[in-house]
Amino acid sequence: MKCSFGRIIENDKIINNIYKLEVEFDGKINPGQFFMLKTLDNSFLLPRPISVYDVGENKVVFLYRIEGHGTEMISKTLSNHEIQLFGPLGNGFNLQEIKGKTAVIGGGIGIAPLFYLIKKLKKENTDSYLGFKETPYCLEEFERYSNKVVVATEDGSVGDKGYITNSINVKDYDTIITCGPSIMMEKVIQMCRENDVKVFASLESRMACGIGACLGCAMKTKKGNQRVCKEGPVFNGEELMIY
Amino acid sequence: MKCSFGRIIENDKIINNIYKLEVEFDGKINPGQFFMLKTLDNSFLLPRPISVYDVGENKVVFLYRIEGHGTEMISKTLSNHEIQLFGPLGNGFNLQEIKGKTAVIGGGIGIAPLFYLIKKLKKENTDSYLGFKETPYCLEEFERYSNKVVVATEDGSVGDKGYITNSINVKDYDTIITCGPSIMMEKVIQMCRENDVKVFASLESRMACGIGACLGCAMKTKKGNQRVCKEGPVFNGEELMIY
């Protein structure tokens, strides 16, 4: 994978602090992989890891939330300007291992890596469970590639009221894929373990190099230290120790 | 003077690396004063001193050259966005002392503080001598407020060929005001001293605070240390030692 400067096709606010960024890119990308993004203005030092939300012809699409200084600076970079783009990085989802009836469970911005994944899965086999604090986003896009979409919001404004993990019966599925806040993924993995359902989680960790050199993102698993950027970000729920 | 965030009305390239920046501002400004400007993105630390080029209704206008990282970042800030604006600072030109036939001699971006000055002077008494390396800029604006405009370029593409200091006979004037590269101002002051012509120069110095607190911009003069930001940036040629 190369480090390049990609022209921004679009960098628009979807809702509140959620942005969609489209950048020119040509190359093979697996669902679940990510890029390290950096603006060209020196306003922050380390590139920020952002998952691939979608892939189009000669472009890659990101969905991101303004979290702090770095993502804020990225949100201010305009169309037709360039952004530093390094990737695709990480293992991504292993499509061979995702079998049978499948549910993706995303929480908040954690839905990002799941969209390009479900595009690659059989629609009729795939249900999407999406949880949000308040106003949901990207529902229509998920509906296009899901057998059904179940939504939960903490304030009950849309869909079920409460956590999305209350809206799913994991026993209904052969494979579950999850990405979102730790506490949500923890719950999902626990439910899957109790019910012997295969589960994969896409994890986050602070990163510097993004390709396995600095060991900054290392995480203890049953197999020993694993680099979230290299052996991950997708891990088999069985390996994970934190849960 | 206050520190505020001013809305950018316009921030456009004039030619090559020369930009004109218009910012909303309401308040009294003397010709020769300057502002400390800073973008809001944390891409550099210390505000940059930039002279007032012009003043309009509820706005202040700057003319600046991209010199390094800071001015480059300023050039990338867009209309309708805000910029940190601290000023007006410094003494500015003392209009009472500028008497009789007057010449302003500007070199390159050093023409910036001279434009708002000549707007305040009697047109028929004021000649502008403007020197450039290559392509000149802002000539029409200077013509509007000058009795005559003399231009020199080092490559001879426009006006006299060579340095602007070769195009003037200082004896023709009662008062001379200059701003530009040190070597040019040195020459002007020397010529004025030899011919007993009153001369004022607008100087530059690296600055941190811009209001006289840090003593970083201090310059030795015949009166002792003077702060370019506070006692200056305009100095009477007689006081200056460096020449």
Add this chain to the structure above:
Amino acid sequence: MANLKVNVLNMDFKNPILTASGTFGFGEEYVQVYDISILGGICSKGLTIKPKEGNKGTRLWETPMGMMNSIGLQNPGVEKFISEELPKMKKYNTKIIANLGGGTIEDYLEGVKKLNKTDIDILELNISCPNVKSGGMAFGIKSEIAYEVVKEVRKVCSKPLMVKLSPNAENISDMAVTCEKAGADAISLINTLKGMAVDIYKRKPVFENTYAGLSGPAVKPVALRMVHEVCKAVSIPVCGIGGITTGKDVIEFIMAGASLIQIGTANFVKPDICLDIINEITEFMDKEGIKDLNEIRGIV
């Protein structure tokens, strides 16, 4: 509403925010910018017994999220400070800290004796300025030498005595403990880190003295670590300095144990930044349900 008051050295400060020596002049210039009576206090520009012209050549240089300075203690001298600057400062309705630099122990003692007779609130003894070729530096590097000067100053000083440490000290917590033993009432740190820049086109150091003092956000992690080390080592109050730019930075230093805070380089970044900082502290405390800074002081 959060209470930002701090009682240190038997004095009440409105809040822990002081402006750092050399970055705020004698306050006068900032009066036009904002109401500086909101400050906890103002540290004067570093004073010497004789007036000083300061260094020649380049005095400032920007670095990545930092700056270097080589002002060289340009100042009007202690006497002129007392006669001309202090009377104005006393009107600002905030604590006044006189920062005293020096070349020899005798210079320090002479300065202290003159300042004793004034109504400054605190004397901050700068044993760390790296810009004056003779003296200055030496006191701040080795604990034994610092001990000498602090002990002598203590003997004659009738004001609360705050000793300002250099991050270039060989061992910062040992240095602090030594100053405490020598009679310091409080410690402030850090002064600037010794740094360098080269003008590669001129093929010369940027600064005439080759080295200069680094400050600003770049040094904050080092400053915070040193303040933490010192707070663990001494039992007198500590004033945290170094790269502090936001209310959150202040909270970090207070959690590390600092009683007071000084804002230096940040004053250049935005001249009324102390106002923002004080508001941010209040906001943070209100959000986190902190009523008094004592609840969080030194908890890490």
Add this chain to the structure above:
Amino acid sequence: MANLKVNVLNMDFKNPILTASGTFGFGEEYVQVYDISILGGICSKGLTIKPKEGNKGTRLWETPMGMMNSIGLQNPGVEKFISEELPKMKKYNTKIIANLGGGTIEDYLEGVKKLNKTDIDILELNISCPNVKSGGMAFGIKSEIAYEVVKEVRKVCSKPLMVKLSPNAENISDMAVTCEKAGADAISLINTLKGMAVDIYKRKPVFENTYAGLSGPAVKPVALRMVHEVCKAVSIPVCGIGGITTGKDVIEFIMAGASLIQIGTANFVKPDICLDIINEITEFMDKEGIKDLNEIRGIV
């Protein structure tokens, strides 16, 4: 065309640009990003005699134009390095520097003996890692203690020996001189500066070990000053490290006297930055009419 070749320690380097220990793994990951044979050399991740899991908790933290790390020397151990990593590294057609950390003198000696038998080009002795609770730190702070370890290592080491200094040393030039006396063939500096960050919401230090190592552009002025001091103090070659991000930064260090350069944090900023840096050096030399780096080495 400018000649970037450097002859140091009786070896020819293509250019002075090495990658710094801990920021480039064993080179393998970067092979996919660019042609790493353009590099002057690669310093391995810090090795210890036994494999190490490294530190728990947060390992990275961004600071203004810098970063802190607390990796804690996670590494596969010297033996596995020799059997698995080194054979791959030797294929990259660039100099290989093995960076050796340790807890006790015995650990160092055991590591050196094992590395003696390999075809590494240089042994870089890290006496400075601030992240391992026992040992590590101590060696790099006091010159006397550094002397012991370097002297012992020198006795058994058959490779060119480069000693890597910590900026937290009490006196950096004294430390360098002491290492030279103890038999070091070269000095490299700086390792990371000891820093701290507080998570003000959790009310805890960000790092489990409280303190962590600061690196990146923020530290460059300090690194350059220390390299300059050391170059003036010793007569062996010096490898400059610390915040170097551009070709112009490299020129500053070379003008300050450095023979070699290491690029650390900048590799994260842009993974193929060493390529840019080498191009920028060439460009600068061509523009300024410099044919050989020897013309400008140590001229400030």
